[in-house]
Amino acid sequence: MAASFNGHTDVVQTLIEAKAQINTQEEDGRTALHLAAQKGKVDVVRLLTEAQALVNIQTEDGMTPLYIASEEGHGAVVNLLLQQHADVNICKKNGWTPLMTASLNGHTDVVQALIEAKAQINTQKEDGRTALHMAVKKGKVDVVRLLTEAQALANIWTKGDRPIDIARSNGHSEIVEILQRM
Known part of the structure; x- marks a missing residue:
């Protein structure tokens, strides 16, 4: 997972070729894909998705790799995950969607990509x-x-x-x- 977080594509490629379990979850539910998405490591995200990493896998609190990339404003990662059919409307356990977190943080390019991917614009949190x-x-x-x-x-x-x-x-x-x- 550290290789994904740090963007070491050569190490990630070697691990994939060695049949490493790419969907293994940490205690909080994060996978290598979550970590690469968080840091905006688009090349690692590409390698992992090509190796069939689960794009809609959720952490303990419901975050998907798309949610994390949206929150951080990593537009290239968001676009790549959307191309890999990431579900744009999966909510965290607290009701937050990728569109909500991107909107809150002012990530205009991410908001545009999510809208184009048919994000539900008027989804409401419990409040x-x-x-x-x-x-x-x-x-x-x-x-x-x-x-x-x-x-x-x-x-x-x-x-x-x-x-x-x-x-x-x-x-x-x-x-x-x-x-x-x-």
């Missing part, structure tokens, strides 16, 4: 928050634009607030303008 709520709260204007263009619902309430209320209370005037035009 009602969607990817739009998260992008609005953090002031991620470009992500808000992408989500609204993809038909994100701006009238979903969460704990008494709609996205426009959140934008107003956080002083995000440009986002308020975007949401008013919806």
